[in-house]
Amino acid sequence: MSRFITIKDIARKLDISVSTVSRALRDTYDVNRETREKVLAMANALNYRPNFNATGLVNRSSHNLAVILPFVTNYYFSAVITGIQEVAYQQDYNIILHITNDSPERERAIIKNLAASNLDGLLVAISSDADACAHFQQVIDSGVPIVFFDRVPDAIKTSKVMQDDYNGAFDAVEHLIGRGYQKIAHIGGPQGLGFTRKRKKGFLDALAKHGLPVNEEWIIHSGFSREDGEADALKLLKQKKRPDAIFAANDRKAIGALMALKKSGIKIGAQMGIIGFTNDPASTIVSPTLSTIAEPAFEIGKRSCELLLKHISKRNFIPEEVILPGTLIERESTLR
Amino acid sequence: MSRFITIKDIARKLDISVSTVSRALRDTYDVNRETREKVLAMANALNYRPNFNATGLVNRSSHNLAVILPFVTNYYFSAVITGIQEVAYQQDYNIILHITNDSPERERAIIKNLAASNLDGLLVAISSDADACAHFQQVIDSGVPIVFFDRVPDAIKTSKVMQDDYNGAFDAVEHLIGRGYQKIAHIGGPQGLGFTRKRKKGFLDALAKHGLPVNEEWIIHSGFSREDGEADALKLLKQKKRPDAIFAANDRKAIGALMALKKSGIKIGAQMGIIGFTNDPASTIVSPTLSTIAEPAFEIGKRSCELLLKHISKRNFIPEEVILPGTLIERESTLR
DNA sequence: CTGAAAGCGCTTACAG
């Protein structure tokens, strides 16, 4: 391993002390202008790069942010990461990526092994079965701020960024009603997740507002995958009373439902309206194309990271909850 | 910021020296068994975590690996990352994620700002317009190993991991021929990329082997997006001599082509066979479903990371080029 | 405006 240029090298070449080099480099103390310029020029000439381990050690900071989330192989989370990355990059922070595979055990193991001293902050979307969140509280208590996004634990007081799940769901269902559907089913996500409840509440309230009945048999909870959507849809089909529309908790489920129903000979739209949530690019690939609520995933990433940086720079930054609105996108799957 | 537990704390509590604590913790020197156990117990009781900035400073290593790639918002790259993450996690390495948005400038800026001292190695897929690769060579010369995957620069001697682009393309085209298609077009990726050339070569050689003509007008190069695929397909449609099948350089292009042609009234399969490359989940969502060559994306990530760790642990590890085979997946888009 | 010195938390020859 070849040696790297250090401030000592610069100091020696210029025949000044390392203290002065350090001060000149950071431009924070009074340093003679000429001296500073000489140092800067030399640093540039030697292609000097600060050793982050050293600066981190004395400053107790690393310019490293960890992102912890269930998956990256889906559109929503990869778009969020891109947003996070965008602001981190501007501010010279590194993103350390941890993937939990939606496993609470792995999530806990990751948290446990976080060398807290190596991180300035955390951005996290919890796993589906987030039972206990004590491990996150410990991190915060140890002085490392966390911002949660999308999948947020209610119990922890810190900044959170999410889409407007309630109103998105409400709008989706009202859209179905507006299109004349009357017997509306809901295929939801895992019950443990906060936003599963919010989307369900939006669904229920929209029905209530329009005086439509709630049929408990038309409400099914399962996972978020396409396969889950297929299975849920097939269950709905077997009901004695069959619904005429489905609001799915996300696009993958909606697409699974759509494909399974189509295969069963149901005319999507005409016989069964379907609307999802996310605006995954796949929703324009299915046939018929899928109506949905577009989530501002990239924006959620950006806002989360901005908030985290505020927590980092201001010791006692007051936690904020940011709720970003979604947008109804009307496509073929809700066309009668 | 609350203080963290250090080896000094452990030493004080146990009334021994920090040297002994350090040695006991790493279990590398001879330490009296009892002493070691006392240290371990105390470390555990105090919930001690090593300060990576400090260990990194003395060991000149950080257990940090950087991953640099164009995007994460597509299936292939997000699957690769998941594979990388999987082995990094096992070995207690952190993944620092950098996204270039496929911009060579940003790629160069990222490399320039890498505090080399803070990284043990790099995993990279270069951007499409990778003209100069000197910046990567510099990193390697400075002692930080790089492993390239998928998009690899020919000019640099280091380990590389990729799918078998040539044979995958060859198999795809031979599949089309086996299904009876005779006038086969190719919609390829950006010309600068090495694998664009390899996939094209596989295409040409398969035609040659079966004595089919090469029509230069049926070979179109553009970007990798669905929109590019649509535009390419529409161009092919306007040709005086119209092809009866298309081999697309990736699934997104293939899906774009498929959708555009379908909209133009072409019967996919019967009138126009289409095959892609990747096995993006979207290829089972389009209708008709898309035949394709499945790439072992997750495996590519794993192998890349394993190789990088070998470079890191063995100063003079001899670079390896790993080529992983793809798998033909026959679906509806090549059914006559 | 500048330098000498102490210290961040850890590792590792050097003695014993």
Place this chain on the structure above:
DNA sequence: CTGAAAGCGCTTACAG
């Protein structure tokens, strides 16, 4: 088997 000391590269009171 254990301790005292030096050092990794940087920052920052303390003097001057």
